[in-house]
Amino acid sequence: MTGPRVFTKRATLALRALDTTVEIETPEHVVFSCSLAGPARRALAYLIDLLVRGAIVAAIGVALSMASLGNAEMSGWKMGAFLILMFVLEWGYFVACESFMNGRSLGKRALGLRVVTQNGLPVSFGGSVLRNLLRAADFLPTGYAIGLLTMTFDPRFRRLGDWAADTMVIFEERPRLRDPIRLDPPPLPAELDQFPQRLDLPGPVLEALELFLRRAPELQTLREDELATMLASIYGERLQVRYKSASRFLGLLYARAVGEKSRVR
């Protein structure tokens, strides 16, 4: 029906070394990154799903046995129904969940996980069938030992089922936009004027400054000073600015670098 498919995933999907993120390039040539879900988080999600299934089986089992107390004739029929239910739950639960909830079972949903293809797209019905039936192989010899082993060796934490179905499990963070950084007390014009008018800090430095300033209130004074000095000593010397508090100096540096642009606009 279709000719041989060409697999260009290697070309479009670059792996960053030693990180639990995977980068995906969209057809718009925009690259975004996803965090991969590790074995611990996935095991927890599995546990929740196990409990959910157990609860369903228990609830229906109790209901059926209560209903059959008065009427022994029906017991064969009920046993059959119970059996079918077990069968469907054991082999159909994950497929149904992943198909109707876009790659998430209830446990995955609770832990913010989602099954996606290697291209970051929703898992297909066939893919879901494959990856979930292969649980039988991942489970061997017991307790998902093989699955855990393959996950350990795979840069994307894939178990055998994920390999066959070409899927991976990602951790969907929902990062929020944070308020802009405000110095406390606000920078005085005299303080800012120590710095040059044009301050062209490279992106990574700006990012480091921002990370530090956001973290600074949580740090102890000594540690704050120690960290701040790393960068402050370099820029203090380069810009010929003297400072008392390294942390304050970095705050002013950041304010100047960011504020300068806004005035130009």
Add this chain to the structure above:
Amino acid sequence: MFDREAFVARRSPDWQELTLLLASDAPLAELSASRISRAASLYRAVCGDLMRARQTGSSADIVAYLDALTARAHNALYGSRRYALRGALRALLHGFPCAFRKHWRFMLVSALLFVVPLLVGWFGALHSPSFPASVLPLKTLEGLSQAYSEGFANGRSEQTDAAMTGFYVDNNVGIAFRCFATGILFGLGSAYYTLYNGLFVGTVFGFVQRAGHGRNLFTFVCGHSPFELTAIVIAGGAGLCMGAALISTEGYTRLGSLRRRASDLALLALGAAAMLFIAALIEAFWSPSSLPEPVKFGFSALAWLSVFGFLLFAGRPPKPRTVP
């Protein structure tokens, strides 16, 4: 560098609108056309924002936020396929038998791996008293034999019923899926489980028959075995097919070769699962009933015929009309 505050203030209405459009986990295809196209253009704008934010080395939290938003929108836009029941039905009624015939060699090997040990186990257990114990613990066998010692004239008693069906479903369904799944161990697992399962079933048949309850056993299993045994063979064959894809890669990488077969494998697994489901239905409601023997055997013959008829003929393209 760029002005973070102005950028966020200018663009965040769009980001929030896109977030709202993606809020429900429902496939995007279920939204109205205008909202889909709105989401698409918002997505492209956000792609631009992400690139810009990353390029200018702007705040890490903005990049992370846009990254996640892009990922979600990409997932929703490019994969918005509705899961239609019709598609699944078509896969079962059309794709499954086609995949079965396409990979008939594996099915044949799997059938041999299943049937030969089954016959060996059957005749071994029939003719040698010591043979069955080498396959299964005697206790299990005696329990099984005991279970079949009563006929079905009054239907099965509740206790036996529970024990038997529980045993069967656990064993056969579990093992059928294991036959398939362990194919990923280069086909070895499939071969092993298919072979062992054949031997197991054959030995049980032989042992129970030798104990003199053969008639009861066969009236019980004849209804669901057409579906169950065939499903085991198909699952095993699909497993072998998966193993073969990993061994003989035909110039692809091992994973690439596996992926090439993935859709066929999914069809076969789905088909086997559906057949096991039918088998479980019959096993639960039909097999333990007190219907007369001829009815049960007649049903069984019909079931075998329809299973083979389905696998061999369903989903074939209509014959091209020949011009005389």
